[in-house]
Amino acid sequence: MSGAAWGADARFAVYYAPSRESAWWQAGSAWLGRDAESGEPCVPPQPDGLRRRLAELTEAPYRYGWHGTLVAPFRLAGGVTQEHVLDATRQWAQAQSPFLLPVEAATLGDFVALRPADQQSEAKMRTVAASALQTLDALRARPSAADLARRLAAPLSERQRALLVEWGYPYVFDEFRFHMTLSSSLADADERATLVAWWQARTPVLGPLAVDHAALFVESAPGEPFVLWQRVPFQTREVK
Structure with a gap:
């Protein structure tokens, strides 16, 4: 994907994605049925006790690929190119220190996800995401008045509404909760x-996640699957 070019409708996102060589990447991609980096389909497992095929339960995260959000998808401001996004992300990443993130599976509302296993790990991911957002915000196109009104019509707290207006997304900074989505919204407990x-x-068995790089994902057009465009390593230091 390194030489790809996208049109004005493309959206870019900074995600966390496990290393391609890791068991975590293989397990998550198989679970969702798609390798977002290679574009190859994967054969998902079928957990015992499910009455439906797993693929029916993962339609929403399938489109986004195996990831945890750091900076939510955004369109580029006028005059901003994908190279500007890549350069800014690389500069930001060089200021980030790698670390290990223990995770656990949990129900979040009516969907299932991996989340940090303790508050210290949660705080680390919140700090990483906040710094990425602040670095890239100048590259983001501001929504139209109609689009903003549509987003504000969602059930949000006053704090979330304020964050949406200023930063383009309501779940940032103190409202940010790092997670890696494992299912669509499921009514069946x-x-x-x-x-x-x-x-x-x-x-x-898989152990903690090695948070040693970020990944730029791209949605080429509305509704298209997100693809992993570039992996961007953190500063070269031993993971602690």
């Missing part, structure tokens, strides 16, 4: 519990 149990049995 038993389905959610089955998925959580499947991952709870595997996270100890």
Whole structure:
């Protein structure tokens, strides 16, 4: 994807994605049925006890690829190119120190996700995401009045509404909760519990996530699958 070029409708996002060589990348891509970097389909597992195929439960995260959001998708401001985004992300990444992130599977509302296993880890991810957002915000196109009004019509707190107006997304800074989505919205509590149990049995084997780089993802046009465009390493230091 390094030489790809996208039109004005493309959206860019800074995500966390496990290393391509890691068991975490293989497990998450298989779970969603798609490798967002290679573009190749994957054969998902079928957890015992599910009455539906796993692919039916992961339609929403399938489109976004295996990731955790740091900077939510945004269109580019006038005069900004994808090279500007890549350069800014690289400069930001060089100021970030790698670390290990313990995670656990959990139900968040009516969907299932991986999340940091303790408050210290949660705070680290919040700090990383905040610095990335502040670095890249000048490259983001501001929404039209109609688009902003549509977004503000969602059920948001006053704090979230203020963040949406200023930063283009309501779940940033103190409202940010790092997670890696494992399912669509699921009304069936038993389905959610089955998925959580499947991952709870595997996270100890997979171990903590190595947060040693970020990944630029791109949605080429509205509704298209997000693809992993570039991996951007943090400063070269031993992971602690």
